Each structure stands twice: as C-alpha cells, then as structure tokens.
Amino acid sequence: MIEFYLNDQPIRTTEAPASALLDFVRYHEHLMGTKIGCREGDCGACTVLVGELTTDGQKVTYQSMTSCLTPLGNAHGKHIVTVEGINAAAGQLTPVQQAIVEEGGSQCGFCTVGFVMSLTGHSLSEQPATEKSTIAAIDGNICRCTGYKSLERAAATLTAQLANRPTQNAVAWLSEKQFVPAYFEGIPAKLAGLRTQLADAEAKAKALNEASFATAGNDAGAVSTSPSGHAQSQNGHGSSFPHAAHPLLGGGTDLLVQRLEELREQPVRLVFDQSGRRGIRQEAAGRVVLGAATTASHLLESELMRSLIPQLPQYLKLVSSTPIRNMGTVAGNFINGSPIGDLTIMFLALGASITLADLTGATRELALPNVYLGYKRLAKTADEQVTEISFPTSLPGDFFNFEKVSKRTHLDIASVNSAAWLRVENGIIQAARVSAGGVGPVPLYLARTSDFLVGRELSAETVAAANEVMQTEISPISDVRGTVEYKRLLLRQLLLAHFLRFAPEEIVVSNLI
Amino acid sequence: MNHLDPQRHVRGESQYLDDVPTQQGTLFAAVFESPLAHGVLVNLDLSAALAAPGVVRILTADDIPGDNQIGGIVPDEPLLAHGHVHFRGQPVALVLARHEHQAHAALKLIKVDIEPLPIITDPRVAAAQGELIVPPRTFKIGDSAATWASCAHVFEGVAESGGQEHLYIETQGAYAFPTEMGGVRIISSTQGPTAVQRHTAHVLGLGMHQVEVDVTRLGGGFGGKEDQATPWGALAALGAYCTKKPVKLVLDRMADMRMTGKRHPYSSDFKIGLDKDLRIVAYEVTFFQNAGAAADLSPAVMERTLFHATNSYFVPNVTATAFSCRTNLPPNTAFRGFGGPQGMFVIESAIAKAAEELGIPACEIQRKNLLRENDLFSYRQPAEMCHAEQAWDTAAKEFDLAGTRAEVEQFNQQNKLQKKGLAVMPICFGISFTKTPMNQARALVHIYSDGSVGVSTGAVEMGQGVNTKIAHVAARTLGISVNRVKVESTNTTRVANTSPSAASATADLNGKATEMACAALRERLLRHACTEYTLNYEGLEIRDEQVLAAGVPAETDWEKLVSSAFWKRVALTENAHYATPDLHFDAATNQGHPFAYHVYGTAITTVTVDCLRGTYTVDALRIAHDFGQSFNEVIDRGQIEGGAVQGIGWMTMEEIAYNAEGRLLSNSLNSYKIPDIYAAPKVLDVHFLDTPGHPKAILRSKAVGEPPLMYGIGTYFALRDAVRAFQPRTALPFSAPMTPEKVLVSLYPEFSAAETGWNATAVGTPASIAS
C-alpha cells in the first residue's frame, strides 16, 4: 500500500510502486493538467512538486520532479502537488500564472503547466530568489513555442515579488499572496500524522513477520532499512519480504526511462527514501562519506561538498536539470554504468569507492574504477546494494576540475566529459587522477595517463605528452554524440582545459595552439 | 490585449487531444511499423499478437474499405503499407486493444517478413538514379549563363542544410467515434481538419459529409501537423469504422519521431557573379531536396524554395532549379518557412563565400543588393511596399551595427581562446499559399439573442494566437467587448473545405472572412436600428457596445439592439467567404503574382565561440521587423522570439541523424536537442519597424508566423565568422547545423586519428593563455 497526499486529498493505492506517478495522476485520478511530452525526463511538461516532511516534522520542503520518471512508490508519505492543487478558486490566477500570462509566456500552452509548477516550487523554496536561481528553476522545462524570452520576463517579475518573501513561515505568506492555496499550511500536520500512522503499521507488520532484518523508522516512517531495501509487491499485499531478484530503484531517472513497462509488472526494492541512505559527512579518517541515496541536488546543497569543491555548482549545472537532479542519485549514476555518467566521472577523479551490502548485510568495499568490467557489466551481483560512497578529503591547494561538452550545453548527455584531480608541489605533480567519459565502453579511470603525470612538471610539454598517453588509453566509437575523431580531439582539448584551469601561467600554449 | 488562451493554459484547464475524457468501450490503437527502409512485404504474421491479452483486432491494408491512399499532392502514399515498404517507420498494421499498454505489448509479437531492396538516403544519389517525386522546376529571369563572362567575380560552391524535427510538445494523435449513420467523428490534433476529413472519407469509401473532424487546439504544430496529422486521424477512424467502437491513437514521442517527416534537408550547388561594385549580377542554384519516400507536401515546399532563392536581394539574372528527390526516409513535410529557409541559406552561403574570398565583410555585399521598390523577383512579381532597405538601415542604426562590429574586432584582437562573430541576416518572405486556390476562407458568425457572439472559422489555434486575433477582429468590427466573443473549435461541419492553418496566412484569411461576416451583421443591425428607432443610417455606428447616431448615444445599446433585432426576425447569423484578390501564378511558366504581400526584416547576430572546447553562445539577436500595424504586440513579439529561437536551433544543435539503413539515430529528446532556456540568445531585441502594413493583411497587421524563423540563419554565419577569426585557414564547408563538433573540428583542422597531438596544429603564436 502506498499512501500519500495528492493536492489536498489523501491517497491509498495498491498500484505498482515502479509505475510512473504521471500515469497515476493523469489516468487514475484524471487530473489532466499534467502533460506528457516525452516520458523520459527531457521536457518537463509533466513536472509536479513533491513535498517531504522534514525530520523534525515541522515543515515540508518541496522539490520539482518529472512525474513521468517518479516511481509511484517514491511518493509514499509525501505531498504530491499538481497544477490542480495550486489553482485558486474561481479562475483567479496565482502570481506565477499571472506573470506568465502577462508576459506572453504561453503560446500553445502544452509546456506551460510544467513551467508553472517549477516556478511555484521555486516560490516554495527556502533559497533566496535571484535572477539566476529563478531561471535555474525552469532549466528542466522545454518550450518549443516561445523562445523563452517571455518566460524570462515572467521569471524576473516573480523574482521581484519573491524578494519580499519572509524567511520564517514563508508558506503563510505564500498562501496569503495566493501563490498556493491555504490548505498548504495544514500539510505538515497531515504528513506528520501519516508518518505516525505508517510507523505504527510498520511496527505491527514487523511484529507479525518477525522479520530477521534490522528495521527502523526513517524520514517517511514506513520503509524498512534492511540492506536489501524496502520491498513492495505489485499489489501491495503478499510478502513485503525483500527478495534478492527484485531490482533496486533509486530516483528512477535511468530505470524508468529504460525499463518502465517491465518494472511495472514486478516488485522492486525502493532505496530512494531508505533510512540512512542520505546525508553527507566528514569522517575522522580523512574521508567524506555519502549515503547511496544522495541526489545531485543534495550534493549541491551540501556545504561540505561546496567547501571541498568550490566550483561544484558550475559543474552540476551541466548535469541534467533541476527536477532530474532532485531525483537522480549518485549511486544510481554509478550503477547505471553509462560510459558518460557525469557523477561517475567526477567521483572517479575524486578517488571514490563504494560500499556494497549483500542480502545478509555483509559489506565489502570496492574502488570505483574496479566496478566497471565492460559495457554495462559491473563487478557487483544483482542483490548487492550500494550503501555508501566515500572519497578521500582533498588537501587545501589540491586541484579538481570537471569538464563536459555536449551538443546542447545544458540538459544533455556529454559527447565527452572528463575530471582531473592533481596535487602539485613546487611545480611538480605529486599525485594525479584523471577520468574520461564517452571515450570507451565504461566510464574510464585513465590510470596510465594519471601515472604518467606523477613526477612531471606542470607544463605544456607535460600536457602534450600526457595527451599522447591518453590517446592510447581510449577507444571511442562514432555515434549520435560524435565521431571518433571529434571525441579524441575533444578529450585532448578537455585535458588542456583542466591544466589551463589549474595553472594558466605555467601552461604556455604557444607551442600547443 | 493579451493572448486569451493562456488564462486557461496556466491553470491546466485547456483541453488537448489526450485530455478528452475517455468514452467507455474505447479501444486503444498502436501502430506496427516497418522495421526496414525498403523492401517487399512478403508476409505478415499476426497470430501471436492476436492472441495477446486485450487485443481485439489488428487491421491491415486489406481491411481498408475505400482507397488505401492519403497522398495530398501526389497519390503515392498508402495509409497502410501494401506490397512494398518504403521507409522505416511506415505504418503496416494497426493493433486495437482494450488498454494502451496491451496494444503496445502486442506490437512486439507481430512478425513481418520483408525482402530487402536497396536503400537510398542521399538526395543526390536519388536524383542521379532518376528517383524524383515530381519533374524538376526552374525559375528563371534574365540570362545567367550569358552573364558570367562579364562578371568581375564568380564563385561556386556547395551548401547543405539539415532536417529539423518539429518537436511540438504534444505528439500526434486522434480520437475517433463511430456515428449512427455509419460515418465517423474524429477529434484530431491537426492543422488541416479538411485534409483529415477528405482522406479519411476516401479511405473509408464515404462521402466527406459522413466524416466530421473537430479540433480544439494543438500543443504545437509548426507545419508538422499540416499533412502529417492525417495518417493518425485516418487510422483511428478506420479502427472506429471497422469495430464500431471509439478508437484512440496517440503516438508516443519516439514513435512520433520515427514515423513522421521533418523539415527537408537540402544539398545545393550555387554559382554567384558580382560586378566590380559588388552588385550581384547573376545567380545560379540547383537544389536537391530530400523529400523522403512519398510526396507529402514536398513539391510545394520545393516551389517555395524557388520563390525565396534570392531572399531579400535583387538579382537580375537568376536560374534556380530544384529537384524533389525520393529517398527511403519518412516523407518530409511542412515546417515553418516551408522551404524558404533552405533557399535563403544557399544564397547567404554564396554571399559569404564571395565575401570570404574577397576579404570583405559579407554585409557590404548584402546591403548593396537589397530589394528596392518595384524590383522584380524571378517569378516576375514586383517588390511593392518594399521595406528591405528600411529594415536593414533601421537595424544598423538602432542596434549600432558599426559599433558592434568594432567591438567584435577588438575583442578578437584581445582574446585568443574566445572569438566573437557577427552576421547580419535580412529576410523577405512572401505571404499567401503559393497554390492560389488555397487562398480562401470562411467564417460563420452567430450573434446569440443575449448579445454574445460565437465565431467559427477554418483557423486552428496552435499557440500562434489566431483565435485571439479573430476574437479581436470580431469585437472590433461589431463594436463590442472581446469578452462577448467566443471562438469555437474548428469543425468541418461548421466551416467546410478549409485550407490548413499554414503559410502564415491563417489570421489574414480567416480574419478577413470574420471581418466580412461581422461587417455584414453590423450593417444589418444598424439598418434595423434605423427603422426601429427612426435614426438616420448615415453616421450610425456601434462603439463600446453603445449605438451612436452621428456620435451621439442613441437610446439603444448592443444587448437591446440584438434582442430587438431577434424579435423582429432579423438574421443574426452570417457566413462570409474571403478569397485573396489579385493572386495568380502560372506553374508552367513559373510567373505570376503569387503573394498578397511580402514581409521584411533584418537581424544582427553576435556569438562567442569557446575555441578551446568548440562550444558557443548566442550573445545577441537584434531584429528590426516589419509587422505593419500590429494590433497585438504581445502575440506578435512572441512569434518573432519563438520563431527566431527555432531558427537558431535548426542552425546550431538540432541535428537529425539517420544511418545508411534509414534508421533514425536522433530518435528521442535524449538524442535530439532543441534550444533550452540557456540556449536562447542572452539578448533578443525586437524593434517594430514603422511601416504602414498592407491592405491585404488583417487590419494591416502583417503575417508573422514563419518569417522570424529565418533570422536564425544569421547564427550560422556569425559562428562561421568567429571560427574564421580563430582559424582563417580552415576549409569550412557550408554545412548546417553548426554543431559544437563541426565548430571544434573546424578550429583544429589538422587534428586526425593519426595526428592527435598539438604539434600538428601550428596556428598562431600567442604568448600565454590569460583569457
């Protein structure tokens, strides 16, 4: 049984947990405001808001998500908001809607609800609204009609209005200004009630089952924390016993694109809301540890991550879009095994390893480069779950850079991406880790290139020589993202780009370019 | 006044095809498509699919009661493949099931046996093999061949422009219902309700009166639903007709991308001759249009390429020839600009080539050759009320062309790894369907006895704001508030024999018809007022819902007048017919007066290229555009902005890729990219030129749908300019789109699989990188 609030209505459903929230909203609840443009997270026409009760039970934080890829199971315990849930009575427009209408930000209208929801989500956010952040809120929404300038003007209007939003009790202000209906103020209490109720039910079920797995409440209150995740059978009844064969599902941003039909027919192990799978912490042993359900947005919000990698916001701006970053997990990116996974490429250069737990709870650690055996072939069994990701803390003065080039700069898959980490003393490279994606069957840790760099000086000659090594270490193929020649050339350029970022003065390029 | 629809759009209350409540008993359809691009259909095994859960029926060509033919211009396109398949994605069978997912699941169980035949994807190969859709056509004025010898400069070259996926966010679809008289009623997401009606009737062997097509609105069309909405409407109708159940067919995104045609890719040869003063004396061009496997609208698109082969320039000697080439790709179709952009790209390439070879800025040639009043186009229509020079000069002044150029040059001197580029793009676009008989429209206007008004026309609302414009025309003509006016759905039983909403002419044609109907009603009401209130007809008018006699309020207002007219049995309904006057064109001589008028404008584009990574940004697009007398600036500006960004997409990131087997590789939003918010130009200025408009334009407000797309072409040439600033020696083919890949390989032409180092590229000698 999946329970949540849809707008102001409580929902209890036995629909499949891996089915798309979009289908539930449109075809089960007949709320037709949410549109379908692609079913692969790439257009934003299906954007809804997902509100989650904070751990202290006081507040609900809202994020935009593409409902076409949101597993229904991930709505459990949450507040799902569609346009019908923010519309004011009697044809009145909310300030977001008003701004779009006034500026001519809607033509055919098919994309419009997505923009309305993203901007409403932004209004509900706790971050200050700036010109940039408001535009960033709609970076996952594609419009074929307007050319976006009118939407930018609407965003500017909104940014100005949100300047007055108080930091305390913002929802009351937002409801007074009709950004959201008044019922929003009661949602934290409703979700808190739901949390208690689900926890009770869970406790009872546990007592009945005498399950041998350790369980505890989590944020949403009703999800088992066994290493194998919380399982839900398709119809909500039958065994909730975790089963080895059940696929693991994180944010769903890869899996629901690839295998929605098939997953809908079977139980899955949901890890997105699993307790203890979130959070980013600094361990004493000089390592940074992330829970496996950490999303790209969590990385962005983490002060620790930003202090370690000051350029992180710029890097992550190149990774998917706001709603997808709100959903997609770091572990999902690793395990999806795409040769051009951006987070994977970053973490390869950061020297990450993953902790895998099997069904008995036994764990092992695996260095990230060793995860990849061949195209989408991993050194991991189907029942093993990633529980944690860790990487060594950089020292002050260490260099890190991430580069990505795609046909469209934002919300696109890389043609080639690359990350590099360097430790330099007195102009000599002491340690190096370079990774590259899109140039082989797996996300590549460039071991030979990295080794080659060590002990050499930071100079144009070193870059040129490293490129020669690197070119022998890669094996790109021609595809829709580029020809072999292009990918080789591009990676050479990105290698240079890393070094130009690290040490512009030292890299004299007269003999390079 | 704002666009009226968005009030509902922002609340999610506007109904699109897939939002229509599903009737009980509805069957869901899925299309089984050819997995091969060319071959003989040997056998189709439906047995496993028929046994699959929920499957009710599977229809093939054999189930078609009428004629299995939906070709609009040339009858060369079956609704369902029969005998042969001609492109990958061609509909072969229609699965009908109780649930959508059951229909889709059953597709995988159909087995088809196809004997492969050779596949052609390249239009030049097709032309060489005589695979032409229609005979080639040549537009000719003067004698180019005789002129070359006397030219001071002659340049030749090849220019290629790629296809473009429409990417309306709402995919294609239709919902058909059997009617009691054995016909069908179709709710369709189409720009051409009459096309759906006519072809469906033909396929079902019914009279057109037995097929009703209704369209409320489209979630985008851009030409992609002009002819290519027809197969889905006809297939849904076939399903409804055969099963006597409602049938709904909505393509998922990938099916839509695989199965439907796109903007035509062109490969062209050009030759341009200039005199010593840089006047273009002669221009010869041969266009090879990649039409795909069936005619669709290709002959008409090809014709418009010829009409716009010289863009905004006067050229006294022109020979322009076009071949519509049959390939094994989905039939390509209308897309905003309708072949015009493809034609313009070639002459702009020719001018750029001349400028590059002569070492002068292209705009010197462009400016010198702009059309002037009464200059003849190759098809002999003169440029009347011509604003080409005004548009250019206003843009140059308003947006400081000289200063911008100086800035670009200075930037390029100071920066090594970043280069800016600049281009000016003048446009001239003819308004009207070039097939003269299509320039007709009708409006049916009801005034209800309470004074509210319903307007039906043949116009389809797809975001371009035509309903708002029509409501405005009706309100203005009747002298009432626009709130009293409702524009109805587009329905073939209310307005028959319509032309599709296309050619930028929808608001003109349907607006004029509405104006005529409302003027007739107004006159009738005022005549009635005359008798009823013994007023003098001269000087009677309705303004702001008040009847005025010689400017003085009479004792009646709109509501009272309408009510009294009704009780006196005055007809409150009017049906008007408008046919654009003075149009003619002889397709045998390729001469005549095909356009009601032309629209002019000029855009200045600046870009910055990251010469390390090959990526780029469009910094500014500044446009001076000839709207005439715009009566809705919000809508009109929106058309310019949206069209221009679409054009930029076509020229930059939108890359359609088919492999040699005719399989679409750019087959989803994941692999086919259209501009997102960050890809839109940082600055997009639109200056409304001070022009009088044209009497054949509705309320003198000129058509605005297609012309702005062509401003995007400037981006290609600005990028080229920037690349050449970094790498003057690069052999840069004229090939759009200018993807980051093309930019990077042009920046580093010496790089190859064998030469992957830098030592090979000894270009420039900057001291160090500080930029």
Ligand SMILES: Cc1cc2nc3c(=O)[nH]c(=O)nc-3n(C[C@H](O)[C@H](O)[C@H](O)COP(=O)(O)OP(=O)(O)OC[C@H]3O[C@@H](n4cnc5c(N)ncnc54)[C@H](O)[C@@H]3O)c2cc1C
């Ligand atoms: C529109 C769009 C744009 C995108 N853009 C980018 C981009 O720019 N760059 C990029 O790198 N990626 C991109 N992606 C891909 C995707 O968002 C990321 O790979 C994301 O990190 C996947 O995480 P997830 O939680 O959604 O994975 P899911 O889809 O839930 O799962 C992916 C795989 O990981 C497995 N898995 C998930 N969690 C665990 C776990 N804890 N233990 C073991 N296995 C697990 C699943 O079984 C599955 O095999 C994009 C996706 C979309 C839809």
Ligand code: FES
């Ligand atoms: S439908 Fe396009 S993102 Fe969901």
Ligand code: FES
């Ligand atoms: S308004 Fe049509 S897609 Fe945005």
